[in-house]
Amino acid sequence: MLEPHNKTGVPIRRNTDIMKDLDVDSLAVMDFIMNLEDLFDISIPLNAMAEIRTVEDVAEVVLKMKTNENGL
Amino acid sequence: MSLLKRFDALIQAHKAVSRCGIDPFGVKLERVLSPTRAIVDGRPVILAGTNNYLGLTFHPDCIAAAAEAARREGTGTTGSRIANGSYALHKTLEERLAGFFERRHAMVFSTGYQANLGIISTIAGPDDYLIIDSDSHASIYDAIRLSSATVIRFKHNDAADLDKRLHRLSGRPGNKVIVVEGIYSMLGDQAPLREIAEIKRRHGAYLVVDEAHSLGVLGEHGRGLGEHAGVEGDIDFVVGTFSKSLGAVGGLCVSDMDDFDVLRVACRPYMFTASLPPSVIASVTTALEVVRTDSSRQQRLWRNVDTLYDGLDLSGFTLGRQKSPVIAVHLPDQETAVRIWYELLEAGVYVNLALPPATPTGTPLLRCSVCADHSRDELETIVEVLRAIAQSHGVIGAPARSVRA
Numbered sequence A: 001m002l003e004p005h006n007k008t009g010v011p012i013r014r015n016t017d018i019m020k021d022l023d024v025d026s027l028a029v030m031d032f033i034m035n036l037e038d039l040f041d042i043s044i045p046l047n048a049m050a051e052i053r054t055v056e057d058v059a060e061v062v063l064k065m066k067t068n069e070n071g072l
Numbered sequence B: 001m002s003l004l005k006r007f008d009a010l011i012q013a014h015k016a017v018s019r020c021g022i023d024p025f026g027v028k029l030e031r032v033l034s035p036t037r038a039i040v041d042g043r044p045v046i047l048a049g050t051n052n053y054l055g056l057t058f059h060p061d062c063i064a065a066a067a068e069a070a071r072r073e074g075t076g077t078t079g080s081r082i083a084n085g086s087y088a089l090h091k092t093l094e095e096r097l098a099g100f101f102e103r104r105h106a107m108v109f110s111t112g113y114q115a116n117l118g119i120i121s122t123i124a125g126p127d128d129y130l131i132i133d134s135d136s137h138a139s140i141y142d143a144i145r146l147s148s149a150t151v152i153r154f155k156h157n158d159a160a161d162l163d164k165r166l167h168r169l170s171g172r173p174g175n176k177v178i179v180v181e182g183i184y185s186m187l188g189d190q191a192p193l194r195e196i197a198e199i200k201r202r203h204g205a206y207l208v209v210d211e212a213h214s215l216g217v218l219g220e221h222g223r224g225l226g227e228h229a230g231v232e233g234d235i236d237f238v239v240g241t242f243s244k245s246l247g248a249v250g251g252l253c254v255s256d257m258d259d260f261d262v263l264r265v266a267c268r269p270y271m272f273t274a275s276l277p278p279s280v281i282a283s284v285t286t287a288l289e290v291v292r293t294d295s296s297r298q299q300r301l302w303r304n305v306d307t308l309y310d311g312l313d314l315s316g317f318t319l320g321r322q323k324s325p326v327i328a329v330h331l332p333d334q335e336t337a338v339r340i341w342y343e344l345l346e347a348g349v350y351v352n353l354a355l356p357p358a359t360p361t362g363t364p365l366l367r368c369s370v371c372a373d374h375s376r377d378e379l380e381t382i383v384e385v386l387r388a389i390a391q392s393h394g395v396i397g398a399p400a401r402s403v404r405a
C-alpha cells in the first residue's frame, strides 16, 4: 500500500521514515492512512498522526485503534 | 542550523515554480478598475480569479456607505469588541445577519478564517469529536489544531464514509460535530448536504456548514447551500465570509443555539483581535441589503457560469464535475500549468494558479472564478484565449470539437 507512493525506491522496512526516506508528501500520507482505515475498518484520529513517522509507528497506531478501547 | 533551514524544500519548490521568469504568488495588480478589469504590468487584464461572485466591490451604494462611515466614525476601531466595546454599526450588522439568515443569533468576526478558527475550535471540547471533510479549507484544518477535540476525517463528499465513521463512534460519550463546506473552494463541488443532514439527525450529531463560497450564490434568498438543499433547520452553525460575494472583508457565524452569546467571551479568535472598521461594516451591511433585495445578480452569475463552463467544456478541457462559479481547469503537470497561467496573464486574462499539495486532485489547476458582472464578450475572450494557449501546449487537441466526437 505504501509502495506506490515510494519515490526514492529504497526498500520499505519497519524503521523506514515514511516522509523522509520515501519522499512521500503529507497529502499522500493522508491518502495512505485513509486506505489503512478502510482496510482495518477503523478511524485514526488526526491527533494520533503527529506520532507517526515510521512504518512501525503506523502499525502501532493501527493495533492500538483495533484492540484498545480507545479505538475509533 | 539556521532557523528557516527547515523550509529549504519549500524554497526550492518556489524557485522551480518561478523558473519561467514570473512569480505566480507575487502578481501585482497595479490598479483595479472594476470587478472584472485591472491593470497588471501596464496591460489591461480581465479578472477571473477574484471570488468576487456578485461584483459588489464597486457597487455605488456600498462605496458611499463605506466612505460615509469612515468620515463619520473614523478609520478604525483600534481594538477588540471585548476590550474597546462594540459600535452601534457592529450591532446593527449582527441584527441584519440574523434577519437575513432567519436565525436568533449572529456574530461578526474580523475574517472568515477567524470565524472558522474560532467557532470550530470553541464549540467542541476535549471529550468531543470533530468529524471533518478531508478536502476542508486551511482555516478548518487550523481550527482543529487549536481545538482540544478528537479529530476524524471522512472522505471528501462521501456521505457513506461519514456515516460509517459516526457509526464507529456510536455509544461513546461526547458530542459529535460534523464540519462541511457549501461549495468547495478548489473544485467548486457542493457537499451532499441532504444526505449529510439525514446522517447528522440519525446519529444525534451537530452540523457546521461553511458557506464561504455559497453565500449570495446558492438558495433563493442567497443563504447558501443550506437553503438550496432545504436543510437549514439541520444546520447548527453557519459560518461565512464577507470577503467573497459581499465584496469586503470579515467573517460571520449565525445560529439558533441557546446561550450562543457565551461564545463572545469564550472564543479567542473573536476576543483577541481588533474588530472590523466602520467602513467595512457599513459596506457589508449595504451589500447584504443588495443581496436580499436584488436576486438578479445571482441570476446573472449563474448565466455567466453556464457560458464559461460550457465554453471550456466544449473546448475539450477537463473541468470540475459540478457547475459552479468556481471553475477548475485540470492541467497535466506543474511546468505546463505555470507556463499556461503566465501566457494567459500576458494575453490579458487573470485566473488563479493552484499547485499541489494545495489541490485536492494532486494535479495543478487553473482556478477561474466567475463574476455576475462579466460581460459575454469577456467570458468568450477567456475561453478563446485559454483554448488557443492550451492547444499550443498540446493540453487539448485542435480543432476542439473533433476531440469530443
Ligand SMILES: Cc1ncc(COP(=O)(O)O)c(C=O)c1O
Residues within 6 Å of the ligand: B111, B112, B113, B114, B116, B137, B139, B181, B185, B210, B212, B213, B241, B242, B243, B249, B250, B251
Ligand atoms: C472555504 C473557505 N472558508 C473560509 C475562508 C476564509 O475566508 P476569509 O478570506 O474571510 O478569511 C475561505 C477563503 O479563503 C474559504 O475558501
